[in-house]
Amino acid sequence: MASYAPAATIAEFGTLPGRVHEHAVSRPDATALIDADSAVTYQALDRRIDRAVAALQRDGFSPGDVVAICAANSIDYVVAMLAALRAGGSFAPLAPSSTAEALGLMLDNSGATFAFVDAYGRNAQEALAARSAIRPVGINDDGPYTPIDDWLADTNTTPEPVEPDPDTIFNIIYSSGTTGAPKGIVHTNRLRWPQIAGGVVKLYDESSVTLVSTPLYSNTTLVSFMPALAAGGTLVLMPKFDAGRFLALAEQHHVTHAMLVPVQYRRLLDHPDFDHTDLSSFQIKCCTSSPFGADVKAEVLERWPGGLLEFYGMTEGGGSCMLVAHEHPDKLHTVGQPMPGHELRIIDEDGIEIERSRVGEIVGHSGFIMRGYHGDAERTRATEWYEPDTGARFIRTGDIGYFDEDGFLNIVGRAKETIISGGFNIFPSDIEAVLREHEALADVAVFGVDSAQWGETPVAFVTLAPGADIDAETIQAWANARLGKFQRLSDTRVVDAVPRNAIGKVSRKDLRRIYSENA
Numbered sequence: 001m002a003s004y005a006p007a008a009t010i011a012e013f014g015t016l017p018g019r020v021h022e023h024a025v026s027r028p029d030a031t032a033l034i035d036a037d038s039a040v041t042y043q044a045l046d047r048r049i050d051r052a053v054a055a056l057q058r059d060g061f062s063p064g065d066v067v068a069i070c071a072a073n074s075i076d077y078v079v080a081m082l083a084a085l086r087a088g089g090s091f092a093p094l095a096p097s098s099t100a101e102a103l104g105l106m107l108d109n110s111g112a113t114f115a116f117v118d119a120y121g122r123n124a125q126e127a128l129a130a131r132s133a134i135r136p137v138g139i140n141d142d143g144p145y146t147p148i149d150d151w152l153a154d155t156n157t158t159p160e161p162v163e164p165d166p167d168t169i170f171n172i173i174y175s176s177g178t179t180g181a182p183k184g185i186v187h188t189n190r191l192r193w194p195q196i197a198g199g200v201v202k203l204y205d206e207s208s209v210t211l212v213s214t215p216l217y218s219n220t221t222l223v224s225f226m227p228a229l230a231a232g233g234t235l236v237l238m239p240k241f242d243a244g245r246f247l248a249l250a251e252q253h254h255v256t257h258a259m260l261v262p263v264q265y266r267r268l269l270d271h272p273d274f275d276h277t278d279l280s281s282f283q284i285k286c287c288t289s290s291p292f293g294a295d296v297k298a299e300v301l302e303r304w305p306g307g308l309l310e311f312y313g314m315t316e317g318g319g320s321c322m323l324v325a326h327e328h329p330d331k332l333h334t335v336g337q338p339m340p341g342h343e344l345r346i347i348d349e350d351g352i353e354i355e356r357s358r359v360g361e362i363v364g365h366s367g368f369i370m371r372g373y374h375g376d377a378e379r380t381r382a383t384e385w386y387e388p389d390t391g392a393r394f395i396r397t398g399d400i401g402y403f404d405e406d407g408f409l410n411i412v413g414r415a416k417e418t419i420i421s422g423g424f425n426i427f428p429s430d431i432e433a434v435l436r437e438h439e440a441l442a443d444v445a446v447f448g449v450d451s452a453q454w455g456e457t458p459v460a461f462v463t464l465a466p467g468a469d470i471d472a473e474t475i476q477a478w479a480n481a482r483l484g485k486f487q488r489l490s491d492t493r494v495v496d497a498v499p500r501n502a503i504g505k506v507s508r509k510d511l512r513r514i515y516s517e518n519a
Contacts, residue, residue: 015164015189016196017086019230021046027206027232034253035074035237042232045079047155052083054153057160059135061114063088064168068112068134070094070103070121072239073216076139076148078229080116081216085189088162090169092184093217097502100126102182107131109184109374110172119143120239166190172374173219173315184374185219185315191368196226200339200368201322203257203284203309208233210257211250213241213264218503219315220289224259233257243267247277254281256306261289261504265296266443269303270466282306288313290505291411291429293436294332297325310335312409316383318395319344319364321409334408342366344409345394346402351385356403361415363394370395400427417508419448419456424486431458431489434482438475440468445498445506446489449515457490461498461511493518 023030024046032042040048056067067084069091071077084091092110094103104127107115117124118139125144128136138145153159170192174182194200203224204210210228212235214221228235236253238245241264249255260268265287268274285304288311300308307327312335313320321344323336338344346360347353354360363385372380385394400418401411413427420426428446435444443463451457462475476492483489499510 011197013164013166013190013193014197015085015193016226016230017049017082018164019196019232020049020082023232030206030232031234032229033075033078033235033237036239038075040075045075048075048079048152049082049086050159051152051155051157052079052148053087053159054157055151056083056087056089056114058153059114061087061089063162063165065089065114066092066110066112066169066172068092068094068107068110068115068124069117069217070096070124071116071118071139072096072120073212073237074118074139074239075237077116077118077216078237079148080137080139084114085164085170086162087159088165088168090171092172092174093215094121094124094174095215095217095502096120096123098182099123103127104130106174106182106184107134109182116148117143117145164189166193169371171222173217173222175315183376183379186371186374187317188371191317191371192226194367195223196230198227198231200341201309203286204228204231204233206232208257208283209236209253209255209281210234210259211236211238211246211253211255212259213238213246214259214261214289215502218289220259220261220503223288223311224257224286228257243271244273247271247273247279250282251278255279256281256283257286258282259286259288262287262292262296263290263443263500263504265292265300269296269299270442275303280305284309286311289503291432292335293433295436297332298329301326301329312336312411313364314395314397315370316395317364317366317369318397319362319366320368323408328408331406331408334404334410336409337407338409339366343394344403345387347385347396353387357405359400359402359412362397362399362401362409362411364397365392365394369393417447419458421448421451421454421456421458421486426458426487428458431460431479431483431487435460435462435475435479437482438478440465440470441475442466442468443498445508445511447508447511447515449491449512451490458487459491459493459515460489461493461495461515463495463498 023042028043032045081091100123114135136145138147141147170189172184284307286309308325310323319342321336344364413429431446442465445461448456472492472494480488499507
């Protein structure tokens with residue numbers, strides 16, 4: 001079983017491509033990556049990265065430059081990512097589901113000089129058409145760009161070595177938020193190294209087999225992908241999540257580790273093949289990214305072999321918590337305790353620190369804090385909170401919560417999602433928790449809409465469990481009988497699916513748009 005304390009010692013600084021090279025030398029025939037089409041050993045992966053580095057250098061890439069990637073998970077996605085780092089640059093992973101307009105804003109903000117695109121990144125093609133300064137490369141053969149196999153340098157070419165700089169940019173990750181211009185979150189090489197080396201939580205080793213089913217453009221994926229690869233294990237890459245395919249791959253490859261988001265857990269548990277799939281090889285499952293219901297955690301512990309870890313934190317960094325769910329079954333309603341070296345505090349609406357047991361906004365400090373939002377000092381400053389006495393820099397999470405008497409963090413809701421109705425603060429998560437108790441409901445989302453009488457009023461979108469036969473009015477009456485006076489729903493809609501992004505976060509912007517269009 002994994003250890004949950006910092007490793008005893010790690011090298012002061014290293015790189016992920018450097019770790020791959022070390023395994024290529026010491027364990028050349030060990031399988032590094034498996035995707036939908038092929039598999040590659042550490043030696044072959046290391047050589048392909050070198051060929052990509054040489055091609056980048058041949059075409060004018062310089063240390064400090066940025067490679068954009070808009071594609072599904074694949075071996076060559078990883079090659080593009082690690083080649084950018086080995087060449088002394090950074091990478092900007094872009095969500096293929098983004099609009100062409102949003103992708104154009106990300107490309108402009110990142111300053112990318114190269115872009116790697118596959119068939120999933122069709123919207124990027126429109127954005128790239130208006131940006132001739134960016135060199136596009138095709139990750140597959142069915143697009144308009146030079147395929148990566150034709151673009152790579154000759155197999156005998158050796159790239160120019162580049163000395164890694166701890167303080168240069170490792171990645172620019174664009175926020176999964178659904179409002180406003182995308183925010184490019186900057187992490188440096190120095191910041192990423194403890195995560196890569198397993199200096200925070202040691203989960204992986206050379207025997208690990210990790211199934212990667214969330215997209216590589218997400219920090220959710222990277223925080224598990226990087227240490228798993230650095231440890232020398234095998235990683236199985238899914239281009240797109242499918243519950244049945246996940247179960248088949250897990251059994252086929254004797255998977256030991258996986259990072260999943262809550263909606264994936266629910267879909268897997270509900271799949272008809274779940275209880276007939278051999279999952280006994282699992283050592284640890286992890287979860288992060290969005291609220292993870294205590295009932296689902298309990299079901300995972302009961303039905304799925306191996307331990308369960310929940311991580312709470314932000315891509316921006318700051319303070320993170322970890323819940324070792326299999327060791328604390330009485331704390332499944334929380335997100336755990338602060339991780340070693342992480343400090344979290346509670347502040348009020350005026351930015352004044354209050355007692356940890358009181359409800360307020362959560363702010364966090366640790367060695368892992370973003371440099372800032374790329375090219376956006378104003379929005380960077382808006383997410384910071386400074387400790388008055390020491391000047392220590394904390395990141396504002398935007399989450400509302402409190403610590404219980406045992407030091408476990410309870411999340412009440414999002415500050416921006418708080419519904420103010422009749423002067424009372426209403427947290428959608430409280431109403432959602434009640435709705436989830438109804439056996440006929442598979443998924444729920446609560447949000448606020450304008451109300452002439454109350455200022456705002458709560459509305460629910462729900463999806464039905466398979467075979468359920470119930471109408472919205474009955475669901476609403478059932479919920480309102482259990483809710484407080486000011487929490488009661490003013491409208492409930494049964495929908496085919498609650499709109500979520502690729503890593504399972506509810507898109508409340510889309511909820512409000514859909515609701516207004518069908519009012």
